[in-house]
Amino acid sequence: QKEVEQNSGPLSVPEGAIASLNCTYSDRGSQSFFWYRQYSGKSPELIMFIYSNGDKEDGRFTAQLNKASQYVSLLIRDSQPSDSATYLCAVNGGGANNLFFGTGTRLTVIP
């Protein structure tokens, strides 16, 4: 059974701070890693994807991948109240496009 684990939170940060979200996965054969944001009652929205070890930056978001440690993280700089949502880590194993989701981390950005 492929497992993806996240700290469920809630994680609270003040506006303007850096929010750090973490995810570990069990399947060493996993190839691609995704972060989705989900507002309450809405569907998941893709924030970032990362395939290779290291950092990938997109605006205020940075994804970090360490395959040796089976660890992927998402940093949100200059956090805004509109960033308050549940962040889902999703991992794709080899072969068919079967995404395994973590349970999500609920982030609250306090104005």
Next chain:
Amino acid sequence: DTEVTQTPKHLVMGMTNKKSLKCEQHMGHRAMYWYKQKAKKPPELMFVYSYEKLSINESVPSRFSPECPNSSLLNLHLHALQPEDSALYLCASSPEDTGRETQYFGPGTRLLVL
């Protein structure tokens, strides 16, 4: 345009009803997915269609019946559901199903079974 549409937005049905959920994408994606999401839980994969053929069925009860009439459309036929089937049903699509493809989600259908 990375848009996946789903209808209806909300659905209330009795346990003896038959209803269908519809999903549509016009991005030329060749893989489409159904997920089920209960409150405060992550999405759970139900079915994967690749090139209009069912490639993954995650041991879903037969009261859920998927159909892919063409490369743009995906249906989920519902029959004799149970109250515990009440959930948000999400459709997603990706360009291919090679394992590195980003999946784009539709807005979902919120289903209540009475």
